[in-house]
Amino acid sequence: PHSRCSSRAHCHCVSAIIIGHSFPICIVKSTMAAIEPTSELGAGTAEGRETFTMEELDRRMKSLLEVQKQLAVRDPREEIGTAILLDRAHKVQQILEAHPELSADYTPKMLFSSALSGKPNILKLAISMGADINTPAKDGMPTLVAACRTRSTTNPEIWAALLEHGVDLTVGDGHFSPLQKAINNEDPDLIKALIAHGVDPNQADDKGTPLYFSLHMNCITSFNTLLECKADPNIPHRGQTLLHYIPQHREIKEGVAVTEALLAAGASIDAPDRKGLTPFLVAVSYGRLDLMKTLTSRGASMSSVDSSGGNAAWVFVNSAVGIHHPECIKWLLEQGVEINQKVGKYETPVSRLQKFVAGVTDSDVYTTVASIFKEFGARFEDDNDEDADDDTSGKGEATEQ
Secondary structure, three states, X not given: OOOOEOOHHHEEEEEEXXXXXXXXXXXXXXXXXXXXXXXXXXXXXXXXXXXXXXXXXXXXHHHHHHHHHHHOOOOHXXXXXXXXXXXXXXXXXXXXXXXXXXXXXXXXHHHHHHHHHOOHHHHHHHHHOOOXXXXXXXXXXXXXXXXXXXXXXXXXXXXXXXXXXXXXXOOOOOOOOHHXXXXXXXXXXXXXXXXXXXXXXXXXXXXXXXXXXXXXXXXXXXXXXXXHOOOOOOOOEOOEXXXXXXXXXXXXXXXXXXXXXXXXXXXXOOOOOOOOOOHHHHHHHOOOHHHHHHHHHXXXXXXXXXXXXXXXXXXXXOEOOXXXXXXXXXXXXXXXXXXXXXXXXXXXXXXXXXXXXXXXXXXXXXXXXXXXXXXXXXXXXXXXXXXHHHHHXXXXXXXXX
């Protein structure tokens, strides 16, 4: 029994937690209960006691509960935040109807937060309340870019609603366009939807066309989706096509499959780049035997030459990268590529290789290639033609591609 209860023998005491404080409440079995107020005279004093009927006790309890209810009312801004987090559009609508002064501030906030966090019900409510889907957030991020910011937060209901209501499809965040976001997220459905709503799959920027961007980001699923949407594989970027680009980047996953996909989509197999190299010669230059075989099996010319007239063997010998892949030159010679074909008036792949063997400090790789040349009948000897010496002086170092 509570120490201040006057009917210790007949009561059950409980503590009601109200507004963070504990109030002793004595429930007496008899119809009358003598309870000493906690703020009155000290314990044990007979004077100052009040006697309550059960009805009075009930009334006072209701009064305390009403005070608790009034003090427990939350700030509507906090309630809106919780409702948005839980995607409870009806709750947000109720709060804004009760507090119309908050609508102007929270309508755009609802739009951006729902787009970022993938809350479709809140987004639809914001649009129905007049939110402008083409006004960027305070940090400059457009709504559509926010909606596809990451793969994990992208919600198809969100971007579908934005597309349906005419969101601007081209405005990016200063780094990536909506299509580039979709490509980076490997989201084929969004890629197809953007193109179906008017995005140009061939629109290039400083990162190249969407196809270039997909390979640069190593997003092979997106790359295949773009080809499915009829993206043009022949548009050049920085003086080369995609077939030139792939051999230079070993980090591209499934390089052979990507090359075959481009050829199936109509990529020009022997188109020259700004240096006059075909994709096959670029593959030779970068020691990509896998791509050399793929391209020739699909019809690439092995007799193609660079802008100086050098054939595949010449390109290989002059490449600081390809020379480290002797298996490539061996395969070329097995296919009948000529090692004594003239380049200009006097030079040949053999004469150029001889200069590298004699003039490069770290010549082990050139010596290895020379031994392969000898297997196919090459002879290494000094050229007695003085004009040849004058013509080739100063050209004894490998050039990087």
